[in-house]
Amino acid sequence: MLSIIDKYILKRYLATFSLMLLLFIPIGIMVNLAEQIGKMIDNEAPLNEIVMYYVNFTIYIGNLLFPIFLFLSVIFFTSKLANNTEIVAILSSGVSYGRFLRPYIIGASLIAILMFFMTMFIVPNASVGFNEFKYKYLKKGKQDRVTNNIFNQLNETDFIYVSSFDPARQLGHNFTFERFNEGNELDFKISAANIRWIEKDSNYRLTSYKKRTVIDDTAIIESKRRLDTIFAFDIGDLTPVSYVAETKNLFELDTFIKDQRRKGASNINTYVLVKYKRWALPLTAFILTLIAVSVSSVKRRGGMGANLAFGILIAFVFIFFDKVFGTLAEQSGFSPLLAVIIPNVVFGCLAFYLLQNAKR
Incomplete structure (x- = not known):
């Protein structure tokens, strides 16, 4: 059963988080609209597609910023409790610091479940x-x-290779x-020097075509200036869009990764x-919640402003760590698992250290 204190803190937790979303997401929409309205008009984007874009924008950006808003x-609300000596x-009254944290853990659990199903x-x-x-x-015309x-x-x-691919022209070089x-x-x-998908004929056009067939120890060479043919692969399979993983749900993503790993x-x-x-x-929701409580549960001379400034600094450092290790995983052979674990372990240790100080 939740006590009066639990209900009071949990209500403040969820209400402040909801208010933060309602305040900042509309601001994000207005900033994005002001920045992109010229491109939308120039490229004649239909009104219904613009509306759906901002519906999707709200979900997409909101999910990215969930941890920071949290x-x-x-x-914010814990600093108010501290300033009011609550x-x-x-x-x-005899409540331990660990017991005081319980409604925060419950709130973080609810937000974590929401974040899981959303993402x-x-x-x-x-x-x-x-x-x-x-x-x-x-980004019309951009890759x-x-x-x-x-x-x-x-x-x-079967194996395929192209040295470069132009998605706008559906053209690959050195196939x-x-x-x-x-x-x-x-x-x-x-x-072939080039491979191009001919949509109206539903086939591929090869330029400077050459085929080398091996029979026993004999190689048969066939060449043509141009050849229209078909292959078992789709032109989209040649190179998926860069954001394709973001569009897959929990089960689709696992299947997609296995397929891409098999393809090399x-x-x-x-x-x-x-x-x-x-x-x-x-x-991340739990780690950031513990850090935030540790930072803001102590009444400071600078009040809420000092807590918010320190919190924003930690948030930026966390984002920096996340981006650095994410880029390392994408651009080099660094393990993606370590790229995710290291920032969370570092800030998990920071949360533990700050909690110990807050208790004292």
């Missing part, structure tokens, strides 16, 4: 509309795919298709990082 909310009164099932759907609109009207040195394993025997037999020996190899995708770490970040996000 952190600042806890600092925390002193609670602890002086696993709701946000992926919003991400589809958000990113499609962005690349269609706001939304990995475009260099693309290697894919289509199945157990290679190789098929191996069960003995891992080359059956044939197709190479060069940017597999980007997809795995998205997966681990989703699982870590609910844990």
Whole structure:
């Protein structure tokens, strides 16, 4: 059963968090609209698509900023409790500091459950509309795919490679298709200067086509200036859009990662990082809640302003750590799992240290 103190603190926790969302998300929408309205008009974006874009924008950005809103909310209302000496009164009545934290843990649990279901099932759907609109009207003509040195394993025997890919023209350069037999020996190899998807004919056009077929110890060479043909792969499979992992729900993402790993995708770490970040996000809610309570439960000379300033500094350091290790995982061979674990472990230790100081 929740006591009066539990209900009082929990109500303040959830109310302040909700108010923070209601205040800052509309501001974010207005800032984004002011920045992008010119591009929307120039590219003739329909009104109904603009409305849906901002619905998706609210879900997408809100999910990204959930931990920061949560952190600042806890600092804000806990600082008010400390300034009004309510925390002193609670602890002086015989309530331990650990017992005082219980409503915060309950609140963090509720927010963590909400964050889990949003990031696993709701946000992926919003991400589809958000990113499609962005690349269609706001970043028109800009690349939304990995475009260099693309290697894919289509199945157990077939491999393809292009040195570069232009998604706008559906054109790949220096194309290679190789098929191996069960003995891992080359059956044939197709190479072409260019490969282009011809949508009206539903086939591929190869320029400077050459096919080398190996029969026993004999190689048969076939070449043509141009050849229209079909392949078992889709042009979109050649290189998925850069934001594709964001559009997959919990189950789809696991399947997609397995498929890309089988194909030997060069940017597999980007997809795995998205997966681990989703699982870590609910844990972040607890860590930031404990840090926020530790920082703001002590009455300071600077009052709420000092607590908020210190809290904002910690929030920026956390974001910095998260971005640095995320970039390392995406751009190098650094483990995506470690890229997610390290910031949470560092700030988990910081939360423990600050809690010990707050108790004293």
